Amino acid sequence: xxxxxxxxxxxxxxxxxxxxxxxxxGLLIDVLRRISFAHRFIRAGLWPLPLGSKQLPLxxxxxxxxxxxxxxxxFSEKFRALKRTDLSEPLNQFLTKHAQSVRALICGAGAPVxxxxxxxxxxxxxxxxxxxxxxxxxLPECRRxxxxxxxxxxxxxxxxxxxxxGLLIDVLRRISxxxxxVRTGLWxxxxxxxxxxxxxxxxVGIVGLGSIGSEVAKRLEAFGCVISxxxxxxxxxxxxxxxxxxxxxxxxxDVLIISCELNNETFHIINKDVMSALGKKGVxxxxxxxxxIDEKELVRCLVKGEIGGAGLDVFENEPHVPKxxxxxxxxxxxxxxxxxxxxxxxxxxxxxxxxxxxFFSNKPLVSLVKND
Amino acid sequence: xxxxxxxxxxxxxxxxxxxxxxxxxGLLIDVLRRISFAHRFIRAGLWPLPLGSKQLPLxxxxxxxxxxxxxxxxFSEKFRALKRTDLSEPLNQFLTKHAQSVRALICGAGAPVxxxxxxxxxxxxxxxxxxxxxxxxxLPECRRxxxxxxxxxxxxxxxxxxxxxGLLIDVLRRISxxxxxVRTGLWxxxxxxxxxxxxxxxxVGIVGLGSIGSEVAKRLEAFGCVISxxxxxxxxxxxxxxxxxxxxxxxxxDVLIISCELNNETFHIINKDVMSALGKKGVxxxxxxxxxIDEKELVRCLVKGEIGGAGLDVFENEPHVPKxxxxxxxxxxxxxxxxxxxxxxxxxxxxxxxxxxxFFSNKPLVSLVKND
Numbered sequence: 001x002x003x004x005x006x007x008x009x010x011x012x013x014x015x016x017x018x019x020x021x022x023x024x025x026g027l028l029i030d031v032l033r034r035i036s037f038a039h040r041f042i043r044a045g046l047w048p049l050p051l052g053s054k055q056l057p058l059x060x061x062x063x064x065x066x067x068x069x070x071x072x073x074x075f076s077e078k079f080r081a082l083k084r085t086d087l088s089e090p091l092n093q094f095l096t097k098h099a100q101s102v103r104a105l106i107c108g109a110g111a112p113v114x115x116x117x118x119x120x121x122x123x124x125x126x127x128x129x130x131x132x133x134x135x136x137x138x139l140p141e142c143r144r145x146x147x148x149x150x151x152x153x154x155x156x157x158x159x160x161x162x163x164x165x166g167l168l169i170d171v172l173r174r175i176s177x178x179x180x181x182v183r184t185g186l187w188x189x190x191x192x193x194x195x196x197x198x199x200x201x202x203x204v205g206i207v208g209l210g211s212i213g214s215e216v217a218k219r220l221e222a223f224g225c226v227i228s229x230x231x232x233x234x235x236x237x238x239x240x241x242x243x244x245x246x247x248x249x250x251x252x253x254d255v256l257i258i259s260c261e262l263n264n265e266t267f268h269i270i271n272k273d274v275m276s277a278l279g280k281k282g283v284x285x286x287x288x289x290x291x292x293i294d295e296k297e298l299v300r301c302l303v304k305g306e307i308g309g310a311g312l313d314v315f316e317n318e319p320h321v322p323k324x325x326x327x328x329x330x331x332x333x334x335x336x337x338x339x340x341x342x343x344x345x346x347x348x349x350x351x352x353x354x355x356x357x358x359f360f361s362n363k364p365l366v367s368l369v370k371n372d
Numbered sequence: 373x374x375x376x377x378x379x380x381x382x383x384x385x386x387x388x389x390x391x392x393x394x395x396x397x398g399l400l401i402d403v404l405r406r407i408s409f410a411h412r413f414i415r416a417g418l419w420p421l422p423l424g425s426k427q428l429p430l431x432x433x434x435x436x437x438x439x440x441x442x443x444x445x446x447f448s449e450k451f452r453a454l455k456r457t458d459l460s461e462p463l464n465q466f467l468t469k470h471a472q473s474v475r476a477l478i479c480g481a482g483a484p485v486x487x488x489x490x491x492x493x494x495x496x497x498x499x500x501x502x503x504x505x506x507x508x509x510x511l512p513e514c515r516r517x518x519x520x521x522x523x524x525x526x527x528x529x530x531x532x533x534x535x536x537x538g539l540l541i542d543v544l545r546r547i548s549x550x551x552x553x554v555r556t557g558l559w560x561x562x563x564x565x566x567x568x569x570x571x572x573x574x575x576v577g578i579v580g581l582g583s584i585g586s587e588v589a590k591r592l593e594a595f596g597c598v599i600s601x602x603x604x605x606x607x608x609x610x611x612x613x614x615x616x617x618x619x620x621x622x623x624x625x626d627v628l629i630i631s632c633e634l635n636n637e638t639f640h641i642i643n644k645d646v647m648s649a650l651g652k653k654g655v656x657x658x659x660x661x662x663x664x665i666d667e668k669e670l671v672r673c674l675v676k677g678e679i680g681g682a683g684l685d686v687f688e689n690e691p692h693v694p695k696x697x698x699x700x701x702x703x704x705x706x707x708x709x710x711x712x713x714x715x716x717x718x719x720x721x722x723x724x725x726x727x728x729x730x731f732f733s734n735k736p737l738v739s740l741v742k743n744d
Contacts, residue, residue: 169538198715222594
């Protein structure tokens with residue numbers, strides 16, 4: 001049709017009509033016959049298996065899990081995973097709709113199990129966490145409801161201990177800082193690089209001599225370090241000197257390695273007084289949880305030179321790290337990764353499956369958390 | 373005096389005259405009475421001690437030594453140090469002028485003792501190096517002249533072993549790279565950090581199981597690594613599997629740690645074939661000397677992903693490091709500092725003094741190098 005200015009306009013005519021009509025009918029059928037809903041239903045593992053085949057136990061996975069594809073296969077041979085795939089749906093709504101019959105769940109540090117979550121899971125009897133720490137689970141409430149809890153136990157202990165030792169060597173011998181020195185081309189220009197400090201003979205105080213702390217001690221003994229420790233109670237089978245008080249431990253140590261559990265008693269266990277007792281040359285390594293240390297005080301002490309250095313894998317407000325630390329050469333920073341190796345994930349997967357098999361066979365969990 | 377344009381010019385008058393005159397007289401006296409020369413003479417330790425006091429033995433120090441002030445005092449109670457303070461004077465001229473009677477010298481990797489230096493030191497009978505390596509000393513020529521040689525022996529072994537283990541943990545668990553990740557603010561933005569690899573169970577091949585290699589083995593056993601080694605000869609007292617061929621060792625290892633001596637036989641001992649045998653996931657740690665590895669080939673293999681990673685404290689052309697390495701996250705670089713701690717320097721100082729005392733008392737050196 002010619003326009004008033006004589007310009008001819010062409011258009012697509014009926015080229016799209018069939019497609020649009022098809023789509024409209026598709027939407028109508030989907031709404032009426034709940035096709036997308038059914039798709040989510042199947043993906044969430046809710047579709048009953050064919051008659052005659054054994055019904056696999058349903059396991060709610062609140063945590064982005066598994067990490068390794070081969071595990072998914074292994075898992076799905078034994079269990080059906082109930083996952084919240086539509087993250088726009090509120091968790092509680094999802095639980096009310098789909099999880100009323102769920103007896104076991106898998107959680108992690110990023111997916112807490114609090115009283116509200118528990119209130120939406122009336123059939124729950126087993127909570128498994130992929131973490132060694134338990135600070136994201138309401139343990140008293142689980143105990144009250146008779147829910148058993150299993151954790152990652154010692155699966156990560158060796159990796160975390162390796163990482164703690166790596167951080168310590170790195171801080172004392174200034175490896176990351178040396179790497180920056182070389183990478184930024186300063187070696188030919190400046191030549192001299194500041195001396196580090198020897199590992200051998202260092203008095204290392206371990207705060208929390210559990211499975212991680214014990215692995216750290218075993219490794220550091222091979223370097224000639226002198227070990228002592230603090231924990232809730234003296235461990236009769238352990239040969240190292242025990243300090244019931246962290247300040248005394250710090251006063252008698254060149255290095256503190258923090259590998260205890262975070263709970264009400266250990267929150268900010270490394271405070272200003274502990275850092276003062278550790279002193280100007282003292283080094284702190286934290287592979288536990290950020291809130292074990294009064295982070296503001298730590299940053300102040302590092303900036304003012306009131307302690308000698310720090311290697312930190314964990315922080316109070318992850319993933320946010322105090323920016324003042326970015327300028328310091330006597331600190332080494334890592335993004336909460338002390339546990340992260342494919343080897344420890346494989347071990348974790350095996351443990352999770354073993355725990356679920358035990359639970360659904362009415363046997364005690366392999367890595368049962370004492371909760372009394 | 374008014375200028376043609378009427379501008380008045382002032383000047384300093386006689387204000388400086390006295391100072392300039394004084395200086396001219398000073399220069400004249402200095403030249404005639406050799407004051408600066410005498411100053412250098414005293415600083416070089418050439419001034420004879422007062423009559424009656426014992427003449428201390430003269431020791432030529434070619435190396436910037438000592439490193440720690442307290443040592444200077446301790447040293448000067450027992451010996452006189454002959455140092456070349458005027459570096460504009462050629463070494464040979466300095467030696468001819470001042471070192472004809474010198475019987476002992478201290479050298480280091482940065483101050484080689486070659487045949488030319490030896491030719492200028494007719495009285496020399498003892499060469500001490502502050503290094504564990506001997507590649508900067510002409511050993512056959514020393515033997516021919518009956519000069520005894522002492523080195524740093526095992527003084528640095530623990531520190532170097534600590535550093536090697538630190539580099540290995542750093543490469544496998546990506547500590548320096550994690551530190552960059554956090555410092556550049558990427559954690560809150562990217563979240564995920566690539567997995568590292570577990571130490572435990574890794575097959576570690578040590579090239580050169582001397583005192584450093586043995587200390588490395590002792591440490592890595594505590595991490596659950598599986599050790600084997602290559603050296604000139606199988607060591608009967610060592611429990612680890614022995615490979616007479618480095619390629620076979622590499623083919624049966626996940627990690628190679630290079631801690632052997634650099635000499636004609638070990639130059640480029642880690643070549644293309646060894647790296648191929650080690651394979652795509654293999655890691656190389658070098659705390660020996662740069663030229664033990666074919667560096668060009670190493671860089672190519674790292675860039676192409678033909679080996680998995682490297683931790684390097686030494687390079688072929690120090691302080692110059694191949695720039696291609698600066699971009700890689702699977703390498704950790706250090707400026708030849710594996711030996712550098714105050715503790716090892718103290719031990720070195722004691723050893724140097726003990727060696728000199730032995731030499732000047734006609735006793736065998738404490739850390740005598742076998743040179744036959």
